[in-house]
Amino acid sequence: MLTERQKSILRMIVDDYVRSAEPVGSRTLSKHVELGYSAATIRNEMADLEALGYLEQPHTSAGRIPSQAGYRYYVDHLVSQDVALRAKDIEEIKQLFATRVSAFEQAAQQVAHVLSSLTQYTGVVLGAKVYDTTLKSLQLVPLSGQSAVVLVINSAGQVQNKTVTIPDGVPMHDVMQLTEMINRALCGTPMYRIRSRVYEELMREVARHMEDYEEASRLLDQILQVTEEPQEPNVFLGQATNMLLQPEFQNIHKAKSVLSWLEKRDEVLVSLATNALHGDLRVRIGAENEVESLQDCTLITTSLHIGQIPIGVVGVVGPTRMEYGRVIALLRTLSSGLSDVYGRIYSGHSSG
Known part of the structure; x- marks a missing residue:
């Protein structure tokens, strides 16, 4: 625990060193009227602060500079929290x-x-980037009767891909139609808005055209998860x-x-x-x-x-x-x- 005098001296050393980039000596500090301590008193306190690890002496005859521990104490306890900008x-x-x-x-x-x-x-x-990129295209490439790879390409040129499971109640022609519907309605949409746009504009069309609405909705949710993958x-x-x-x-x-x-x-x-x-x-x-x-x-x-x-x-x-x-x-x-x-x-x- 530093005394109030040690805190004042450490603060002054940090402030002086930041301004000058030169080691700070006790005689220099004693000229600061606001400190009000003699050079001898300051010298003794600086020796104690060095022993505590808050100051370093870069050369034998030089003044002191703050150590990293000194800067840490300064930031945590001494720096002004309401500095007025120039x-x-x-x-x-x-x-x-x-x-x-x-x-x-x-x-x-x-x-x-x-x-x-x-x-x-x-x-x-x-x-x-998620806030500033849009959907460029979405492709769904069948791998087998029950799985496909979703490829999402955004306006930044990033490609995201993920394997999804095609539910039993969704025939392949519905899968292709769903992909066309997404591209037609959502290309150019900001990535963060895709899910809300789907619920606002696409679900009614899905209900009209898909043979099994619930299973198609499950597939659509898997596709949406790919568009929501974190972006660099x-x-x-x-x-x-x-x-x-x-x-x-x-x-x-x-x-x-x-x-x-x-x-x-x-x-x-x-x-x-x-x-x-x-x-x-x-x-x-x-x-x-x-x-x-x-x-x-x-x-x-x-x-x-x-x-x-x-x-x-x-x-x-x-x-x-x-x-x-x-x-x-x-x-x-x-x-x-x-x-x-x-x-x-x-x-x-x-x-x-």
Whole structure:
């Protein structure tokens, strides 16, 4: 348990180091009027904080820098929860959301770009394709008298397939007719709306044309389950090379490791999706990241929602020496705005 004096000193060291990227000494801290402690007192407290694992001394004669444990304590206990955004930040965000967009992809890419621009780190957005893809075609290929493969192709070019059982009461000519009815009525329909459109528009036609309505409905339900299979999300990156602007990544080995990870969209996707499972806001610092390439980085993420349904993630990748309060405030503001945009696009599709 840290004393109030130790908390004040740790907070000041983190804030100074984030601004300067230079180790912080006791003499420098003693010049902060708000601390009100002598250099000798600060030096003793810094030695205790180092012994507790919250500070590190990179060189024998240098000042101290926060350790990863120090950053964790800062984020959990000391960072301001109501950081006021800068006027230019607010203006850029206003301009972003004043621009009308009609596609999830466009909105996500713009947010990733603005987040990178405002933080000078790398903004990342994970959004599900299911909200922005439509049915291109559905095929049902018979394998035997009792089974067939359903092939679903969407507008993103993804193909999903699954073997279904053809009920006894559904002859093959009804199977082919059902496939034609689906394509005729549902091609161009957003994937998330297919089941509701079937119940709104197709069931009466099924009842009129199928010999055994109940068995045909069972087959139709199997087909609908294929259209509802989870689809691979999109990963949108802001300026990945922003990492090279940070002093920590002047080391070419560190820089290449992080940039290489950012290029592997599947690994980025897993890290973002894993973070999303742990609540609306998550801060993973250094070794808390499971990915080796991020051992010197912080990954902060927050969830995107349509209503109460989580549909994506927006986040920032940067050095552990990060402006945590401001980044968290930006993420909350941008995630709220992007969730609202997604909701409007979703509503527009639903009413279309």
